[in-house]
Amino acid sequence: MEAVWAFIKTYYFIPLALVYIGVIATILLENRNPAKSLAYILILLFLPGIGLVVYFFFGRDMRKKKIFSRKAFKDLELSGAYFNNYFEASGTQLLKMEQQIGDLVQPFRLLYQQRQSFVHTGNKVTLLTNGEEKFPALFEALEKAKHHIHIEYYIFSRDDVGERITEILLRKAAAGVKVRLIIDDSGSNRIKDIPKRLRMGGVEVYRFMPVHFASLSQANYRDHRKIVVIDGLVGFVGGINMDDRYLNNQKHSLYWRDTHVMIEGSAVKALQFQFFLCLGFVSKQQYELEPVYFPDREDEPGEGNISIAASGPDSAYPYNMEVLLSAIHQAKKSIRIVNPYFIPSDQVLTALQMAVAAGVEVELIIPGKSDSFIVQHSSFSYISPLIARGVKVYLYEKGFVHAKTMVVDGEIAFIGTVNMDIRSFYINFEIAAIIQDKALCRQMMQHFADDISHSRLIDAEAWANRPRLHKFTDSVCRLLTPLL
Template identity: 45%
Template sequence: MMSFLKENIWSLLLGINYLLAISLSVLIVLKNRNPVKTLSYIFVLATLPFIGPLVYYFFGQDYRKDKIFQKKYVQDNHRLSQWRNKFGLNREEREDLKEVFGEGIFKIYRLMRNNENSVLTFDNEVDILINGEAKFKLLREDLKNAKHHIHLEYFVLFDNGLGTEIIDILCQKAEEGLLVRLIYDDVGSDISNKNKKKLTACGVKHFAFMPVLFSNSTSKLNYRDHRKIVVIDGDIGYVGGINLDQKYDNTFDNERYWRDTHLRITGGAVGALQSAFLLSWNFAAKENMEIEEILLPKQKAASQKPVAVQIAASGPDSDWANIMEVMFCAINSARESILITTPYFIPNNAIMTALTTASRSGVEVKVILPYESDSWAAQYATDSYIEECLNSGIVINRYRKGFVHAKTLVIDDMFSSIGTANMDYRSFSMNFEINALVYDKGINQQMRKQFNLDLEDCDEVTMERWKDRNINRRLKESFSRLLAPLL
């Protein structure tokens, strides 16, 4: 018997593998998921012996319908309703919104209003921050000037030079008596035990979001907190693509130039950022924090021309793919131009159809992508969509100055989305994301101007050159596209 096992060990293991793969494939089909994702997982199980079942174990299980997220969704809706009523976060709708924005843009506002009761606030001041050096200069000042509390929620926090500097400021403010709360994603961040102990000793309350333990990991690897939020004293908010890592700040001696976009906001929209943070805090800290008025203060009117801002949050705990639906609605609302900057362009069928249809109907569609991605799989998956874009008249530009990490969408100078969500499957349906939706011609003209400046550092992709790709590259693109829902 032992001799037979030794001689046939690989055949037996392969047999067990494929029995498991067939069983998992049947289970996946019965879940009635998106067909593309279903086929992707079946493809992985069929072509990657031993590795395929592990990929499905760690990444394939559906947390959106899990009890933990169902419970969070119900609790969050209840808490938001309480906070809005208690602290006057609901705003009266303006009767002239449709006339001011036009029917198309008005639909975007109404979509988020109906999906998540997301409030449109008109009393904001908005500063567009280009790159980490602009963000961190202001952030350091705002953190040091904080009077009552500091709240931070980040996908990436590395305690390198800049990260340690921010940690030191947080510790200093906590020792001064301020309430300092920090949420960091357990997969995206890397904080040493020394600095974690320092944060605790100084009085900074900090929690990892959905910690990954080998005994209980599975899909926790898949559903990450990709948000970047700072709220200071309930008055100042930051949101955008820039994490707490010195590679985002070009004043450091980094390997390559990093191009990113962030917003600094004061006004009513800060209340929505604060609410999103507090819901994440209750989930990560496993507590039901008592909310005082100082956390959600009534905002003063903007000193300059006020800007209308709506906050869109999405994640596996919501019934709707809010940010994806906002992008879909915005693209379909465009009449003149659609300007997209994203590090990862792996659109689902709905977004791809919306973009190609808009372009073929005469809307100017331009996209800025990295010349070289930080992920080979994402690079090839992105490239697999380029020929279809070019055939539809979409202009694809590759950013050659460095790595473009900004996540922006500008529609007709009337609407823009700036935040944490990439134009890919992961941001649309897996990660916790947050974007600021800006309804203001002045701000969006600034966004268009910056887009045109970035174009000066880009190479336009032409169909003639694109078709010259060798068969090896085409195969990598096609294979990566099959895995796109898993990336």
């Protein structure tokens, strides 16, 4: 028996211990966010074997660098050619905007200085609430396509909406329109045979980072964007996926509240540019930015000034988080946020507390009931410090609020795919439109007031007196947030 035990120690425990010591040392040397490092170390220590597998497939930053290093290099080449044409004109526009909105120009300036986006002027922006408004507008725009249709989506399902879009795309491809579709392999797990049918009809279809056993390490990085570009003239972006549930009809019992925008004008070029960056990555081809995909309009259809914030695990910095922080720091009157997965970084949490402490009215709407138990309770763990400082937090009760929006001082609006959590800020590919448009902001403020009418304001005393089991559940779920 002693010999067996000696054999086990020599050939199992000691090598395993050395592996664990090496992995923990690697985690520490990577100098990650301390909470994330601690979460992985705890999993390794308390779930031997399982923890090692979880870290191997999902936790290694070196694998991320290997996956995206080539993409970042190609992106840099494309970006240089793209920005050189517009850099000077955009700088002049920033000065004009500063005269109109003062320090709220900072998010636009940040993206400009980091060569991430220039300011696009003269855009018409149409606010689309829920699938009831988004899908009819999208179907109509797709039907008018003459040269190309580009779609990049997280969720594309084979249901009534998916079938209608598929029918339009096949018909347009048969008529000579160039149609390209990028779908996230994980998010679009209910698309079934649609990709096969589209390819047979002449549509280019690409799956973003397909997930199978040999590529489980890629499963953590998802394309969460929702982009449609038609003829380089019309673009759509926001939180609404290609799925029936957003129609709020009799087929689904749960009401889904979401926000999207249709953009007509020069800002569509920025959405097009981001689509081509992703297209080059998924197709492993190099594309020229041909003028036919970036047409100039003779008119300026609207008054909206727009910048596009795009970020992902290949980004040098978390640009979507940075533009949100920049706007929060410049707020003078009000900040109104709607977000379904509110698990804020320390920076965002502190910024909101500082804003309300400085006299800014800060209001936040989150779901009263989420589609994720862990996310819901993680979100709840952040509420107490916010309401203690004076932030008004509402729980949406009409259904599930999935919109990802922010309006600051009634002057600028953020509408996109970005959740206020670590995954959106650092891990997923995300996109948002930062918009200066008075009419749009008024609409957004009206919609926020309507959403509040379907929400319950959290009472600080009642929240503090919740059952200890609820508080304990929130705290346990919060420990998992660095890994979500």
